Amino acid sequence: MTLMPQLTHWWPRPHFSLFLLVLWLLLVNSISPGQVLIGAVLGWLIPFSTQQFWPERPHLHNPGRLLLYMLRLLVDILRSNLSVARLILRDPDTLTPAFVRYPLSLTNEFAITMLASSISLTPGTVSAGLSPDRAYLLVHVLHLDDEDELIEQIRERYETPLREILE
Amino acid sequence: MNHLPVLPILLPLITGALLVTLPRLGLNAQRFISLGATVAGLGLVLWLGSMVLEHGRLVYALGGWAPPFGIVLVPDRLSVLMLVLTATLAVPALIYACRGDDDAGAHFHALFQFQLMGLNGAFLTGDIFNLFVFFEVLLIASYALLLHGGGTARSRAGLHYVIINLIGSALFLLALGMLYGLTGTLNMADLATRISNAPQADQPLLQAASLVLLVVFGVKAALLPLLFWLPRAYTAAAAPVAALFAVMTKVGLYAMIRVFPLVFALDQPLAALTAWQWLWPLALATLALGGIGVLGATSLRNMTAYMVIVSTGTLMAIIALGSTEALAAALFYLVHTTLLTGGFFLFADLIARQRGAAGDYMVVTAAMKDRRTLGILFCFGAVALAGLPPFSGFVSKAWMLQASLAEGAAGIFWPLLLGAGFLMLVALSRAGSKFFWRQSPERDHDMRADRVRLACVIVLVGAGLVLSLAAAPLMDYTRSVAAQLMAPGDYVRAVHEAGLRLTGGH
Amino acid sequence: MTATVLPIALALFSLSLLLNLYRLLRGPDIVDRILGLDTLNVNAIAVIVLGGIYMDSSLIFEAALLIALMGFVSTVAMTKYLVRGDVIE
Amino acid sequence: MMLLSIVALPLLGALITPLVSRRSTAILPALIAGAIGITVVSVLLSQAPDVLGGAILIGHYPWLPGIGLSPAFRLDALGLFFALIIAGMGLLITLYAHFYFAGKHGAVRFHSLMLAFMGAMLGIVTSENLLFMLVFWEMTSLVSFVLIGFHQDERPARRGARMTLVITGGGGLALMAGVLLIGNSVGSFQLSDILAPETALTSDPLYPWMLGLVLIGAMTKSAQFPFHLWLPNAMTAPTPVSAYLHSATMVKAGIFLLARLHPALGDTDAWLYSISTAGMATLLTGAFIAMFKHDTKELLAYSTVSHLGLITLLVGLSTRMAMVAALFHLLNHALFKAPLFMMAGAVQKATGTRDMRRINGLWRTLPALTVISAVAAASMAGLPLLGGYLSKKMFFIESMNASVMPPLQWLTPALAAIAGLFSAAYSFRIFHNVFFNGKPQDLPVWPPKNPGVGIQVPAAVLALAVVLVSWHAESVVHGLIGPVASAAAGSALPDYDMHQLHHIGTAFFMSLAAMLGGLLVYMAREPLFRLYDQLPPADAREIFEWLMTRAGGTAERLVHALENGSVQRYIALIILSAIVLAGPVLLSGIQWHGGETMTPVDPLTGLGLVLLMASAVGVVLGHHQRLFALLLLGSAGLFVTLTFARFSAPDLALTQLSVEVMAVIIMMLALSFLPQTTPLESSRLRKGRDLGVATLGGLGVGLVSFAIMTRPHSTIADFFLSQSKPGGGGSNVVNVILVDFRGFDTLGEITVLGIAAVAVFALTRNLQLKDRIPQERDQYWASNPHPLILRTMARPILPIALMVSAYIFLRGHNMPGGGFIAGLITAVALSLQYMAGSLAWAHERMLTPFRPLIGLGLLLACGTGLGSLVFGEAFLSSWFGHYKLPLLGHLELATALLFDLGVFTTVVGATLLILANLGKLMTVHGPGKEIG
């Protein structure tokens, strides 16, 4: 059913196949040869048969840095939650919410997505929209102190690393 | 191991699945496959019938799991009667459909096969939850078939039909929950045993379950306050579908006479059941309403739909008497009325096709090209349906009247039955004279009736005569069916023994 | 210690569920309600997992997994419906 | 065989006639009919000596002995007498009809029907089995219906036919009831048993019913007041039909029946009063009205009504010779009325009309017919020495002898005399008005032409018979009527003193008075006509039609008041039925708490259930805002899932969850095209009613659920738990039940899903929507349907979800999961691609043969089941095995997995087929493009 009309690559996504194999082994909670075989077969078969659904192949320049980026993001998430907690428990009237347009310099779709997600997961910001020409992200800020600082922070912490990793 | 009992379910299932698998198959190929399977199905059930005649009753344990744990099919005389009746109706209905009705929408043949599968399954199963499942199979197929061809009337009637049956299904599940919660089993024979041994404290709940089941089956069988979905649905359906639907109301009836005598009346007379005591007045009211409806109908299809109600009212009233003889008479009448009303649905369509925009409405139009043939056919059919001699309607009516007299129920039943017959006579004579005698002065319709369609109608209407001529063996058979039904202990024993055989072999 | 904390955690999540349902019922906008339902789904995952620890069984963790998947898909479907008036086009 | 042939020959003839002669003007049908008539008459005559001597010939042909329905024939004097009239008349009518129809269409049809009728009529009079007699009885009604409607394009013909059928058919049903009562009481439907002296029906408690029902049958057939209305309206039939059916034969069937059953049912006061009253009323009504009819056939029809009344009255009188008089008059009536009808037919042919005000002085044109008619009319008028006079005089004598209501002893003879007077008057009229009475006036056929000799021959034969019977009255009465009457009375009658008839006594003067009175009335006809015209017009046909229309209309209204097309009412009725039926049973002394100890409520579960209820109530309260209600429905689904999870049903939780999401998406897809809000249109009353029904229903279900849960439980579950592993090869018992123990249910279940998907495909196939309603005022749609962020994130989700799906599928047999859930996960993952991309985008990327997928899934599941047949096992028998493979280690193979794969495939195919076809509705895919 998901076998597409045009199969272009016999092994479209080696990394992803590996990820699926690990996922499988974790799911079945076993590393018996049989399960490895099944996991490997599925890990190849599923990306193979659905490759047309995921046509873009983002070339990771530096997988290690991506991992690092994730880690930093995680820390940011934790931090952001503490700050958001304070905000939430404050009297909402004292908050100064804002919509901020963040000018994008990224062009890669995956990178934009990653950026938008990072923004949403981190302190007091939610990416609320993307302009059709992908010129800027509309960001809703729960409590805005300084718009420029916020934009600069995002650019420095997320956009720049992402451009380096993904573009 | 003899697998015959399961084949009447599998054959249409596989045929239907095959037709769905090959959606680009040409119409003629579909017809060929569908018709072949239906005819083969007729052969199959006849063969099964001969085996049942030989053994009385077969018990087929699916998956080899002993009852009451696994699902069993228990083809007995009643099953065979219903199976053969369905197949007999299905063949001409399908042939009729193959003349063009099947092309009015998608997947007619697959749906038709699934419908047969559901019907056959319902007639064969010995497990009450499995009965529910087959009810759903036949219902979903019937929803689709009812809507086959499209149009506003169908959408409207279909919506009602579907919603009401969904509520019926919910009630069915409710009753099943009650039964399982109190007995812990689903096999009908086992249920019977457990219910007859149930503690006194559970009796009100079990009775309530039986009454909910009465409502469920009553919706399908068209019992009075539950039947109002029927006239429009049957009037709106495509002719071959309506013809097949003639057997659909009988499924509800089948379920009644399958479940109640066996499951709830193992150790008490049927007539003592609360459900049965309700059935009597409600059925009589149904009969009365059907008669009035026949008189008030404005189209032949609508009239036939009300004749279906008359017939179900009659049937339920007579089975409500609870005697073997009454049951036998009812079963004979069931065969007669199913084939005849089925044939009449086709006939109404045949006429409608000849009369242009007037359709089967009872208005005056130009003369039909084939009005001689059609008129004679109408005459025969009307006579048979109204219960006049020499056709099977008369035979069955005479029998039912006698059986009800023996039960001391003549005082109410006779006037109603005879009165309904009278109203049918009035209505049919009016319809006939409008269709065939009265013509507006415009130019005659010059289209001839399709010969194959005509033949299908002749076959079904002719059943009235055939059933009358072959009444003696059929009556013997329905007597034996009734006798078997009224001895539920044998059923229970047979299933129990089959269970023992299987567990012994395990 | 886990045993002590578990009921407290469950109680806190129950409170969360209540607050989510409040938002779902209260609105005012349909987006608020969707948000309420989405959060309800997320918290239900935690409740299931805590229930699993409580019953010492990970048997129902697939249910949590499915809630994550299904909750996401239904949120997407609903927001898409709001924006496009259609879900699949 | 001989008995059978009497009935069978004409019936066979009826079938053969249309087959052998295709031209409807051919002579062949008449020849066949004639030959059959002659044969039957000969057969009857050959038996006459024996039968009249008292022999009773009986032949049995067992058919349905179980319900007493077997053809059995009987020829006794009574039957022979009637059979001879039927066959003999039939012969003459055949001859007459041949000339009547000469050159006209319809002869074949007519002869065929006539033969059918003759056979049926012979069947009635020769039936030994009373139940089987009904077959013939109804057949005569039906044939008569068709014959009356012979001229289909004439409105009166159609109406007359219908009226006849309704009245006689209805009477037949009453008769059926009566016959069944008799048969039940006697224990047999054979006349030999019923008429046996030891049978005591008259003391049966149901006797009044038997008599009443039989009487209704007889009265409708024999056109007795008030059922007589059909007969005049039946005159629209061709004249041979009127002459045969409606004067000579069919209308006598009722009288035959009374005569036949007289031994069993007669000799009671009930018999006497009911029958003689009916007869007298008919006699008077018919005679009176006949006088005022200007149409020859109508006059004759009312005259027939009157004479039938007379005969009925005689049958009802309990005097010793009444039966003789009745039968003798019956013979005379047949002989004189038939030629008069034939005359009417011939005159119509000659003049083109039947209106006596226009037909005059035909004696010049039709001299022979004038003579014939003179004889017949004289006999009808009761002119001395003719048969009619004799039988009528017998009637007068019997009316005086009768011991009806002693205080009113004079009444019967007085009424009889009045009837005789009118009878004489109309007899004069029909003769005088037609053949004399000046010149014809503007006839349609001018000059009147002689229709030929042939058509007059049968009438002449009958006129001759009138003379002969009159001449030899004594021997006819002694030799024929006597034995017949004995047979009818059930015992031998004393010799009838024929000299009494020639005696000049009271009866003679009554006859004379009637004659003269009749003459006077006839002379004074013009003022009488004017007087009659001033009576309020009471056209039976109009009344009948009005009644029928009214009945139809009332029925229609009544039915539509009940079946009013409101499904809300139907649903309420269904639910109320369940409540009303089950409610009282539950309330009568049930112990709600079954005795088992209850599980204590833990707060979390309690909260979950409360939230579930809150969601449900929220759906109700918020249902006017549809999307909102849908969200709450989703929430309710979530809490149902949690409930299942809490109460140890992980499989259910998984299934409920996946199904819920799918269902909500499907509902949302549909909601795109539906109004977003539900109007506030229920009245307060309606809401109250619904709330009441809902409360009762919910209360009932809740209480029953409680009652069940608190009762002890013993189930077959132990078997499943113990056999799941060793027998089914899986440790997830629910899954083993689904794919093995009760795999057949699952097969049915996926079939339902597959059918539903195919049905959705069929429903949406020609439904193309390019347009939809705005959700709210000034609503417009975003132009970008596929936001980038969603699109990007959806891509990796698909393979991961498929992996999860594979995992859920493979572990299903041992752990919660299985083909169904895996299928839904796959479907949901793909539907996310529909949402993030588009239908077209997704479909470019996959083969989309969803229907084949459904079919293949079903075939796979079914094929797995069939596989076991090869090994001699029952359908769906499972097989599993454990293998130890080198390198790979432990491996378990089970057919159940294959079955589950079928389930998986069907579910994926069905779900996607539904989604895709709903999704395509607003998408321009090109007209009629099929998806799936």
Next chain:
Amino acid sequence: MEALYAIAVGVLTACGIYLVLRGRTFPVIMGLTLLSHGVNLFLFASGRLALAAPAVIGESADPTDPLPQALVLTAIVISFAMTAFVVVLALRAAVELRNDHVDGVDPEEDWRP
């Protein structure tokens, strides 16, 4: 617990019945869904309520009755199929009849999709 559960079943059923009696297709369909929830929970309870006793061999000492679970599973699937169908049918009826009243006749006005 049984009592509360029974109340929940009753409330679901009552809500379902009330909605099923509405005049527009969409609430009716939602009512049918609620009704089937109620009925499924009812059927489920026919095997009695058991905590932490899934019918998976080896998972618990005294597993609950698995049969009602299998029945409810079948019922869920069937009612899903039926819901899908009736939704589409309601849609089709609304398009063809130009209103979404269950009887196909809008008491107020015609609505055009």
Next chain:
Amino acid sequence: MMGESMALPFWLDALIALLLLSGALVALLGSIGLARMPDVYMRLHGPTKASTLGVGATLLGSMIWFGVGHEGLSAQEILITVFLFATAPVSAHMMARAALHRRVACREGTHGEPWDEMDRLPGYAESSPSSDNQR
């Protein structure tokens, strides 16, 4: 009910307890935000971050609890966590987009105007009220 016989090292037990408790607290915080905040855009913040994190912490706790001696390491929790973190922003984005599309008002005093340049706004470029039904 829970396997209390299982002896966990104290620090692990404490870690699990901490994770569960803090997770529940954080999640509750998110829900409080959902309930308390004055407009839909502000309400989005709580669930998107706090609930996701809270549930994530709970899942981590569960993973450790089951991983250490109960049933072995199970992937479901990892998968769920990853999945939640991946999808929460998307959901939030979609919801915000929907709210914007529906022109749900933001609280008084919100800085910035999301709708000021209608044609420049996400998803609005090619759409106008007059052409709403033509696609």
